Amino acid sequence: MxxxxxxxxxxxxxxxxxxxxxxxxxxxxxxxxxxxxxxxxxxxxxxxxxxxxxxxxxxxxxDPSRKMIKPSELAKIQSSLEHRVQEEVKNLEEVKKIANEEQNPKVKAILEAIIEDEMRHHKIFQTLKEVIIRGEIIEEQDIWEGLWIKGAWITE
The missing domain is CATH 1.10.287 (Helix Hairpins)
Known part of the structure; x- marks a missing residue:
């Protein structure tokens, strides 16, 4: 098509x-x-x-009429992403500790799945934050290279 x-x-x-x-x-x-x-x-x-x-x-x-991020939105997004990156690091450390100590294999498997998700989230937040920190208006090319091509969405 x-x-x-x-x-x-x-x-x-x-x-x-x-x-x-x-x-x-x-x-x-x-x-x-x-x-x-x-x-x-x-x-x-x-x-x-x-x-x-x-x-x-x-x-x-x-769609050629699509909307992207405005320069006025950058500071708000940047601040929120910084907070999220810090929060993801803390959550990841806590869940890893619990998983390492867990004896029940079913619970451990669930926690390990959460760890994988948290690691992926951290990677996505970090990459998006790096794009925003450059202080540029985000363009599709930045998003494409930073999140899609680098594989932040790919789960293995």
């Missing part, structure tokens, strides 16, 4: 599909009594919502 508008429409449809799916899975999760099964379904809901956002982002990158 080479037509830009057709691609935008398809990506928007995929985003709507993900939104619908997340609502359906969320409804199912809320009807289940088992904490373990409900939690797994809720994590899938979060991933599905993330996919919805990714589809919307891909769609907006194809």
């Amino acid at each position: 080479s037509n830009r508008n057709g691609k935008i429409k398809l990506l928007e449809e995929k985003a709507n599909d993900e939104k619908r799916i997340s609502k359906e899975i969320s409804k199912l999760a809320n009807s289940i009594r088992s904490d373990a099964v409900r939690s797994i379904l809720q994590v899938i809901v979060l991933d599905t919502k993330r996919h919805e956002k990714f589809y919307k982002t891909a769609s907006s990158l194809l």
Whole structure:
């Protein structure tokens, strides 16, 4: 499909599909009594919502009328990101300590999954902060290189 508008429409449809799916899975999760099964379904809901956002982002990158960050927003974002980076470091240290001491393999596996997420979050916040600290208006190229190409969203 080479037509830009057709691609935008398809990506928007995929985003709507993900939104619908997340609502359906969320409804199912809320009807289940088992904490373990409900939690797994809720994590899938979060991933599905993330996919919805990714589809919307891909769609907006194809839209020539898209909006980017204004210079007036940079200081606010920079301050918030600095706080988040510090918070992620603290959370990561605390969870690592708990995981290292945990004997229950199921709990340990959950904590290790959290550690992986926290490490990814830290990487994303740090990279975004570095882009913002340069004091530039963020352009798609900065975001693309800093977050997508460097693999901050890739989970291995």
